[in-house]
Amino acid sequence: MQLLNTFLIGLTAGAIYALMAIAFVLVWRSTRVVNFAQAGMALLSTYFGYEAVSRLGSFWIALPVAMIGGALFAALVEFTLMRLLVKHASSGPIAGVAPIIATLGLLGVIKSVVTMIWGGQDLVIVAPISNNGFKINETTTLVFSPLKLFILVVVLILLIILTILFQKTNLGLALRASAHAPEIARLSGIRVDAVRTLGWALAGAAGAVAGLFQTVNGNGNFSPDSTEFSLLLVSGFIAAVIGGLDSLLGAVLGGLFLGIAISFVLMYVSSGLFFIAPFVILLLVLFLRPQGIIGVKVGRRA
Amino acid sequence: MSLNVSNLTVHHGAICAVNQVSLAVPTGTLAAIIGSNGAGKTTLLRALSGLNKPTSGVVNWMGETITGVKPEKLVRKGISHVSEGKSVIPELTVRENLELGAIWRKNSREMKVSLDQVVTIFPRLGERISQRSDTLSGGERQMLAIGRAIMSKPKLLLLDEPSLGLAPLVVEQIFQTIKDLTIQMGLTVVLVEQNAMGALKIANLGIVLNLGKVVAVDHAQALIQDPAVRAAYLGY
Numbered sequence: 110m111q112l113l114n115t116f117l118i119g120l121t122a123g124a125i126y127a128l129m130a131i132a133f134v135l136v137w138r139s140t141r142v143v144n145f146a147q148a149g150m151a152l153l154s155t156y157f158g159y160e161a162v163s164r165l166g167s168f169w170i171a172l173p174v175a176m177i178g179g180a181l182f183a184a185l186v187e188f189t190l191m192r193l194l195v196k197h198a199s200s201g202p203i204a205g206v207a208p209i210i211a212t213l214g215l216l217g218v219i220k221s222v223v224t225m226i227w228g229g230q231d232l233v234i235v236a237p238i239s240n241n242g243f244k245i246n247e248t249t250t251l252v253f254s255p256l257k258l259f260i261l262v263v264v265l266i267l268l269i270i271l272t273i274l275f276q277k278t279n280l281g282l283a284l285r286a287s288a289h290a291p292e293i294a295r296l297s298g299i300r301v302d303a304v305r306t307l308g309w310a311l312a313g314a315a316g317a318v319a320g321l322f323q324t325v326n327g328n329g330n331f332s333p334d335s336t337e338f339s340l341l342l343v344s345g346f347i348a349a350v351i352g353g354l355d356s357l358l359g360a361v362l363g364g365l366f367l368g369i370a371i372s373f374v375l376m377y378v379s380s381g382l383f384f385i386a387p388f389v390i391l392l393l394v395l396f397l398r399p400q401g402i403i404g405v406k407v408g409r410r411a
Numbered sequence: 412m413s414l415n416v417s418n419l420t421v422h423h424g425a426i427c428a429v430n431q432v433s434l435a436v437p438t439g440t441l442a443a444i445i446g447s448n449g450a451g452k453t454t455l456l457r458a459l460s461g462l463n464k465p466t467s468g469v470v471n472w473m474g475e476t477i478t479g480v481k482p483e484k485l486v487r488k489g490i491s492h493v494s495e496g497k498s499v500i501p502e503l504t505v506r507e508n509l510e511l512g513a514i515w516r517k518n519s520r521e522m523k524v525s526l527d528q529v530v531t532i533f534p535r536l537g538e539r540i541s542q543r544s545d546t547l548s549g550g551e552r553q554m555l556a557i558g559r560a561i562m563s564k565p566k567l568l569l570l571d572e573p574s575l576g577l578a579p580l581v582v583e584q585i586f587q588t589i590k591d592l593t594i595q596m597g598l599t600v601v602l603v604e605q606n607a608m609g610a611l612k613i614a615n616l617g618i619v620l621n622l623g624k625v626v627a628v629d630h631a632q633a634l635i636q637d638p639a640v641r642a643a644y645l646g647y
Contacts, residue, residue: 279510279514279517282503282507282510282511282514283514285500285502285503285507286500286503286511286514289500289501289502289503290498290500292462292494292498293494293498293499293500293511294511295462295481295482295483296460296462296482296483296486296491296492296494296498297486297511297512297514297515297559297563298483298486298487298514298515298563299483299511299514299515300483301483
């Protein structure tokens, strides 16, 4: 029973990391930037969701509000800050790292602004459905709850929507072509700039869901300095790297793998390894499979 | 004249890669631009399709000035560019690579018609339609790159070194296909080639580029006979 519990807790946490990893991958694929501000964007979106809950009283409205808010904010960041940076720092020794450093700076800015608007204290989003475990019989109760089941179902639905978008639509073809070969995409008539903005927007929406779920799957409390969001940043990034950073499928597998692995380490090794476990797992994966768990070894054209 | 270039100059940083180039290509003409490595052929072609921004000069297409217009806009005006080095996206399937060429038309029925047309021209692509394109041979990839360009219904086709890295027999096939396409589809073609003999044999018009300047323009057949061109570019 403990084994099953550990697995299901890990699976749920992993599904949330997978969403965050998807956000990293979408941004990386569209602009070759590791967006460390992703956690800040998820945080801001969670505050959007909080506002929606407190004004309209419904988590079900808060979820799409957070997603749309997160998408618009991410699109705005790409359209203004990132484009400007790429344009003005396109050569010289720091050209490659300038945008990444900028995302770190942006993370700080978002946290400060959020603190100014909402204050630094803990706010609460109440979970829409029970986080008390399913009862198997009179004596045994799972840790796995209706809320966790709901989270898994929503993540699964989002993954199916994303898969259809990427594999079956012209927009998805444009997103993939722009990611793999921007020049060929342009020669085919695709407005690669617009596609990049869209990639960031999708990432913003995925990060928003991750932020809300991370909050309600914990104790519902969140603040600009929540460890929940630091954990989300670290785990989401590591999951993306484990998955090869370029692959959406890899991000999902990386997230689930990381969530389950951490869950088992915390249960069977030591619960004090909360922040160390993801890094150790990352190092192990990098040593054993440097191309990521589903990455291919062949060199990719620039 | 459908394509008119006058005094076009393109820089790569401080280096002047294309220097005051003027040329005119009438509708339905297959023009071959030959010249040694570093002559500025690729840069010239990239300036025509909008990938490189010219420093000065004018490009005119069908009576419209298109200097410095972005490639994604020029596709919509009937200009298709197949860039150097088997320009296909290896991560996509053959079908996806082809569909990419018609993606701007936003019309799935037309896309299907063009797809059938390309598969008729290149039956090999039809056989491999669901495969990832990195499983194709070099010749098949070049067919796919040209097929993608045809999917966008071009009037002007810009081809950069389609023979690069291909076996002689395959090169011959590709050149023959280019010639057939030009005639059948009424295309205007600008073909940039290191393989000067192969290119001049199928071309109507020959243009020799050296150090960024046009040094000779003539009927392709006349250039093949020209002793200076023979010595410098045809190797006999």
